[in-house]
Amino acid sequence: MGARVRTDLPAAVREDADRGQRGTGRSSRRCCATGRTASPVPGSGPSWKDSASMVLTMMLAGQDTTSSLIAWTLHHLAGDPDTQERVRAEAATVLREFGPPADPAALRGLRHTDAAIQESLRLRPVVPVMGFRPTRHTVLHGTGYDLSLPAGQSILLLLSHGARAVPDPDEFRPRRWFGTMTAQPFFPFGAGPRFCPGHNLALLEATLVVGLACRDFQLAPDGGKVGEKLAFPTGLRLRPQLRPGTAGATRR
Numbered sequence: 591m592g593a594r595v596r597t598d599l600p601a602a603v604r605e606d607a608d609r610g611q612r613g614t615g616r617s618s619r620r621c622c623a624t625g626r627t628a629s630p631v632p633g634s635g636p637s638w639k640d641s642a643s644m645v646l647t648m649m650l651a652g653q654d655t656t657s658s659l660i661a662w663t664l665h666h667l668a669g670d671p672d673t674q675e676r677v678r679a680e681a682a683t684v685l686r687e688f689g690p691p692a693d694p695a696a697l698r699g700l701r702h703t704d705a706a707i708q709e710s711l712r713l714r715p716v717v718p719v720m721g722f723r724p725t726r727h728t729v730l731h732g733t734g735y736d737l738s739l740p741a742g743q744s745i746l747l748l749l750s751h752g753a754r755a756v757p758d759p760d761e762f763r764p765r766r767w768f769g770t771m772t773a774q775p776f777f778p779f780g781a782g783p784r785f786c787p788g789h790n791l792a793l794l795e796a797t798l799v800v801g802l803a804c805r806d807f808q809l810a811p812d813g814g815k816v817g818e819k820l821a822f823p824t825g826l827r828l829r830p831q832l833r834p835g836t837a838g839a840t841r842r
């Protein structure tokens with residue numbers, strides 16, 4: 591998909607980026623897609639490649655992720671009329687007539703909406719697999735074993751939905767987020783220096799859209815099963831057991 595998006599980007603973006611790179615843009619001109627200001631200093635503007643990367647990031651990292659979260663949350667709320675009613679009631683109070691309140695702090699009043707979103711993220715993590723490569727030798731302490739990872743080793747982490755940490759982990763129960771749930775390890779937006787920079791925007795968008803949707807519409811399931819399209823296998827069921835003598839792994 592990335593390659594197609596790259597070739598389909600409007601010529602205007604390419605021209606804008608080129609103009610910035612050549613330094614022929616007016617000082618206040620903004621690239622229509624990236625929002626970057628074309629620099630009047632020759633050669634100091636964003637390159638075509640940088641501009642294309644930023645557009646791709648906004649489209650892939652910023653858009654599909656949030657819409658997926660909203661879609662799953664609405665799906666879960668359609669099957670949980672009790673929570674949906676609580677979301678509707680608080681949205682009717684906080685969001686009033688035209689949507690976002692003047693004071694963003696008022697959004698804290700959307701507790702059930704927030705809990706429904708967190709619970710959807712837990713059940714259907716938007717980014718279920720994350721790739722890492724340790725920059726130095728690292729030992730991960732698992733349950734019953736230590737895993738030794740040499741520097742540069744590529745690893746894929748599967749995001750757990752708390753199967754070992756919460757009761758009835760397959761159930762959609764937003765109210766669990768009112769208890770001790772926040773103390774559980776939960777990284778839907780990653781962690782550390784590469785932590786998702788868009789997470790506040792994503793949660794704000796999701797809160798507003800879900801709140802407004804429930805305020806104005808009654809959601810009911812339409813029957814049938816909701817599908818998912820992922821490039822990764824989704825039904826993989828494995829119980830990996832460390833083999834005796836596995837390199838890098840020490841049983842405890």
Ligand code: HEM
Pocket residue numbers: 647648651652653655656659716717720777778779780781782783784785786787788789791792
């Ligand atoms: C539900 C919505 C979203 C989820 C679940 C999500 C999740 C993630 C995750 C797991 C990462 C990797 C973090 C890590 O490696 O530790 C990430 C990175 C990133 N996200 Fe998001 N994201 C969402 C929305 C957004 C939005 C709205 C934007 C921008 C407007 C955005 C921009 C980015 C960027 C630029 C990175 C790369 C950061 C870096 O490598 O330094 N994301 N996101």
